[in-house]
Amino acid sequence: MICDLKTYKWGAVNEVNPEPDDENGENNPNNDDTSKEDKSQNIKELGQSSVPDLISDLHIISVIGQVEGHLVMPNQNKTTKYEHIIPQLVAVEESKDIKGLIIILNTVGGDVEAGLAIAEMIASMAKPTVSLVLGGGHSIGVPIAVAAKHSFIAPTATMTIHPIRLTGLVVGVQQSFDYLERIQDRVIGFVTTHSRLSEKKFRDYMMNTGDMARDIGTVVEGKDAVKCGLIDEIGGLSDALAYIHKTIEAKGVEK
Amino acid sequence: MIFWSIVPEDVVFNGWEDKLELQEISYMGKTLSVRSGMKGSASVERILSTDPKDFLRKEFNPGNKIPFLS
Numbered sequence: 369m370i371c372d373l374k375t376y377k378w379g380a381v382n383e384v385n386p387e388p389d390d391e392n393g394e395n396n397p398n399n400d401d402t403s404k405e406d407k408s409q410n411i412k413e414l415g416q417s418s419v420p421d422l423i424s425d426l427h428i429i430s431v432i433g434q435v436e437g438h439l440v441m442p443n444q445n446k447t448t449k450y451e452h453i454i455p456q457l458v459a460v461e462e463s464k465d466i467k468g469l470i471i472i473l474n475t476v477g478g479d480v481e482a483g484l485a486i487a488e489m490i491a492s493m494a495k496p497t498v499s500l501v502l503g504g505g506h507s508i509g510v511p512i513a514v515a516a517k518h519s520f521i522a523p524t525a526t527m528t529i530h531p532i533r534l535t536g537l538v539v540g541v542q543q544s545f546d547y548l549e550r551i552q553d554r555v556i557g558f559v560t561t562h563s564r565l566s567e568k569k570f571r572d573y574m575m576n577t578g579d580m581a582r583d584i585g586t587v588v589e590g591k592d593a594v595k596c597g598l599i600d601e602i603g604g605l606s607d608a609l610a611y612i613h614k615t616i617e618a619k620g621v622e623k
Numbered sequence: 624m625i626f627w628s629i630v631p632e633d634v635v636f637n638g639w640e641d642k643l644e645l646q647e648i649s650y651m652g653k654t655l656s657v658r659s660g661m662k663g664s665a666s667v668e669r670i671l672s673t674d675p676k677d678f679l680r681k682e683f684n685p686g687n688k689i690p691f692l693s
Contacts, residue, residue, distance in 0.1 A: 409688075427679075434635065438624050440668075442638035449685050451669055452678060459675035477628030507627040532627045551625055583629075 425467040426612060427460050429453060430474070435486070435508050437479025448475065450482035457489045468496040468612045471516055477507025480532060480551055484508070484558065490515040491562060496615035500608045501525045501590075501599065511555055513599065514563040518611055520603035523590040527598065529573040530585025564597030650689060653677060657689060665689045 407417050431453075433446030441447050460466050471490060477483075490497055490512065499516035501509070506528040513519050513527070521527070532552050538544045556574075560567045573586040573596075580587060593599040601607065628635065645656050645668055653672055657665040670683040677683055 434628060434630070440643055442636060442641060444638065445635060449669065452685050455672075455675055455678040459679045462675055463679075476630045478626065480625040480627050483627075504629075506629045528629050530629070532625060535624070535626050535632060548625070555627075 425465060425616075426470055426609075427456075427466050427468075428470045428472060429456065430472045431486070431509065431512055432474050433476065433478075435475060435478030435483045435512075437482030439479075447478075448486075450479075450486055453486055454489055457486075457493065461493050461495055466495070467616045468498070469493065469516075470608055470612060471497065471499040471512065473499060473501045473505040473509050473513050474503040475505060475507075475509040475512070477509060477528075480508055480555065482508075483512060484554065487511040487515040487558060487562075491558075496612050496619065498608045498612045498615075500603070500605065501527065501593075504528070508555075510598070511558045511562070514559055517615070518601070519563075519599045520601050520608050520611070521590045521593050521599040522604055523602055525590050525593075527588045527593055528580075528585060529570065529588060530580070530583055531574055559598070563599070566597075569596060647671070648689075651682065653683065655683065655689075660688075663690075 411417055431448045433448060434441055436445075436447035436449050457469075460469050469490075490499075497516040497518075499513045499519045501513050501519070501521040502525055503522075504526050505513045505521075506526075507530065510527055510529060513521075532548060532555065534544055534548050552574075556567055556570050559565065560570060573588065575584060576586045577584050579585065588596065588598065590599075590602055594602050603611075626632065626635075643658065645658055646665070647654060647656055648665070649655075650657075653670060655670050656668045658668050659665045665688070667683060667685050667687045667689065669685060670677055672678070672683075681687065
């Protein structure tokens with residue numbers, strides 16, 4: 369660990385316990401200490417002692433919890449931060465070592481503009497991209513899922529399509545309503561241009577009153593999402609990986 | 624902010640008034656914005672950098688803990 373002592377003294381592990389361990393005349397316990405520390409950190413954070421070492425030419429972005437936008441969410445939320453994801457997408461697109469990107473979604477929605485920003489970034493990438501919806505890809509997760517070149521959904525996963533709502537102070541009713549409608553049109557426009565779903569069908573899903581107990585909208589399950597054209601294929605991890613490897617290979621041959 | 628989620632707003636925004644204190648620190652030669660936590664540690668909130676490579680480093684991932692001795 370490298371420390372920058374100018375501003376703060378950042379603790380490398382061995383600074384906490386500065387006495388060298390020189391039983392055998394060798395005092396090089398740093399590597400051992402660091403790996404021990406890593407291990408206990410892994411157990412604490414991930415519930416397992418070792419994370420497999422892997423060299424891969426793919427990168428994964430997992431969109432989990434809330435998509436966090438202009439405001440920092442309170443602590444109890446798990447969030448996907450767009451200010452970190454967007455430069456990561458730049459790095460993935462720019463890197464020579466990274467050949468493809470997998471986007472894994474299990475999101476409950478969040479900030480519309482942040483979500484659309486991520487979706488547009490993914491859609492405009494030249495490298496092969498594939499998305500896999502597991503568990504749920506709700507609300508603003510829908511445009512992110514369809515933004516990839518090819519999308520997969522697990523058979524048990526669901527996607528909720530429901531109307532966008534306005535939070536906070538409404539100053540002018542008509543203006544606020546018009547603005548909200550335009551935002552909704554932007555989302556619908558994005559989803560329908562990046563999937564096979566028609567605009568009418570998407571609006572029908574959005575305004576459906578018979579499907580959800582506490583809300584209007586539709587919960588689309590894996591198979592139905594493929595049938596209506598929102599998602600390209602039913603599949604899991606192996607399908608997504610097979611697709612992306614095939615696309616990378618095809619791209620290599622073209623060159 | 625236009626918020627579009629299936630989670631009720633009162634659940635998401637619970638604790639909204641809690642003050643969030645962010646500090647800017649220099650760590651491994653990069654400037655990070657961190658949230659100080661228990662026992663003198665800090666967790667990364669965001670990295671202030673224009674180098675795309677930095678955003679792929681796991682040390683700088685949001686939520687990563689930094690041991691902190693002041």
